[in-house]
Amino acid sequence: MEFLAVTGVEDKLQDHVLETIEKFRSAGIQVWMLTGDKIETAKCIAIATGMNNRQEGVHEIRGENFTKGSFYIKDSIESFDKTNKNKTMLMIDGQALAMITANQELTTRFFQAATTAKSVCVCRCSPTQKALVARYIKEYTKKRIACVGDGGNDVAMIQEADVGLGIVGKEGMQASLASDFSLIQFSHLKELILWHGRMSYQRSAKLSQFIIHRGMIISFIQAIFTMIFFSVTIPIYNGYLILGYSTVYTSLPVFSLVLDEDVDREICLKFPILYQTLQDGRSLNIKTFLIWTWKSIYQASIIMFLAVILFNDSFVIIMSITFTTLICIEFLNVIQEVTTVRRKMVVSIVGSLIVYVLTIIFFNTMFQMSAFDLEFVVKVGIITFASWVPVWGIKKMVEWLDPNAVMKVRKSEYK
Structure with a gap:
């Protein structure tokens, strides 16, 4: 032939x-x-x-x-x-x-x-x-698994996966329409998973734990207040302050955590080993939850006990000092957690602080204006320092003694 x-x-x-x-x-x-x-x-x-x-x-x-x-x-x-x-x-x-x-x-x-x-x-x-x-x-x-496909033969596999990824190809749109994410090229997976996937997990873990901490610290303050004052059944803060604490005063600074980036996009793609920290579960596990719980208990205890020691004369003053200190500490905790301070974060913190000051001025029925003098400010600073600086110092010491992969990369790339 x-x-x-x-x-x-x-x-x-x-x-x-x-x-x-x-x-x-x-x-x-x-x-x-x-x-x-x-x-x-x-x-x-x-x-x-x-x-x-x-x-x-x-x-x-x-x-x-x-x-x-x-x-x-x-x-x-x-x-x-x-x-x-x-x-x-x-x-x-x-x-x-x-x-x-x-x-x-x-x-x-x-x-x-x-x-x-x-x-x-x-x-x-x-x-x-x-x-x-x-x-x-x-x-x-x-x-969790991700499945990638570009044809009709891949539809069943894509739908079976935890995350289905469809590539628009010559074989049609079946895979793309059946997927959770549609891509033009296979190479786009690198940025989708290593950058967007990593940052989504990091931000979600940090935000969820911070919100839990924000709720725990005010609960521990109430528990300590009840214990100190002989199991009194009245709340230390009224409903308006609790509502303002959860929404007006701290919501924008807390949610600004989702804007944080521990490394730039180019560096993240350059060092794919950074993705392994997610697989190890270091950002969200029992250990991190216990750390946030300890932080809530410590800061709540310092706020209440020092407030009683320094202002052992009036319930209104104790309420004012603890709530003001609590707001300041939450702002400092946000600054402590972010890696890169951005303009939007600063604006959210400053704006929330201004709103709180305006609340004190115009809603004076909840606060005793005569108590807000220089001595009050100094004592707020003392309590804030005692409840926040040790936590910050311990975190920095741990980072210095046992730096993780992100810190090592940042040290080598941001000289």
Whole structure:
């Protein structure tokens, strides 16, 4: 047979795919590739995308090799367990995957091994199998997953994921319409996850814990007040002050925390290892909650006990001094938590402070104006200093003795 011509169709990768995959791997994100291509084609794609280097090994599990029974599949999974998973990519075809998922024991063994691999590639994979793989990854890792696709075959997988990402491509809009986030290019995932995803988590964690602290500190003040004054049942602050504390006086400064950026966008993308601090759960866990609880108890105790010691003469004066100190401390706590002070943050704090001063002047029925003299201001400063500076000092000492990855990056980049 004499060939007159040979033609082929090249499915080119989009720009910056290699860079994006490498950033994900550096960030500690495990990458799975689910494709309908055969193993040989998928292996070339894995090398081109950076999922597997030429110097690294590939462990293949082919369905055609396991016609004799499940024992051979189990043996292949165990042999992969014995390899250096940090330098080996796992590849499996759809036939072998179907045999594995038909057996509960094999399914457990496979996904426990696969979810610890450097990267995984599933070839000859049907749309149903793609969704099934996404479901099993969630089940066996107990972690959140994101699935990316650009065609109709990826819709089921995208809908099964915790976060579905659809790319507008030549195959239509099905994946994009079924997703939570629609992208134009695969490389946009780098900024979406490493920057926007990281900052969204950081800001949400900081804001939620600060709001909890804001509620706890006023509750502890009331508890200490009741304890000091022989279990009296009256509230230390009336309803108007509590409403103002939660809304008018502290809401803008507290919500300005969502504008904070611990590093610039370019630096965050340059050092994907910063994303690993999110995976470790250092921003929001039991430890951070206990730290905020301790801070609330300490500051509430100092405010009440020093107020009673310095102003042991009038309930109205004690109420005024503790509430004024509480407002000042919340402003200082906001400043303590932000990494980069921005104009909007300063405006929100100054504006809220002005509103509070105007409240004192025009709503003098809640405050005793004669008490607001130089001595009052000095004593407010003393209580504020005693309740805030030690907390600030301990935080700075911990940061100096045990700096995290963000602090090390900031120190090296912002010289």
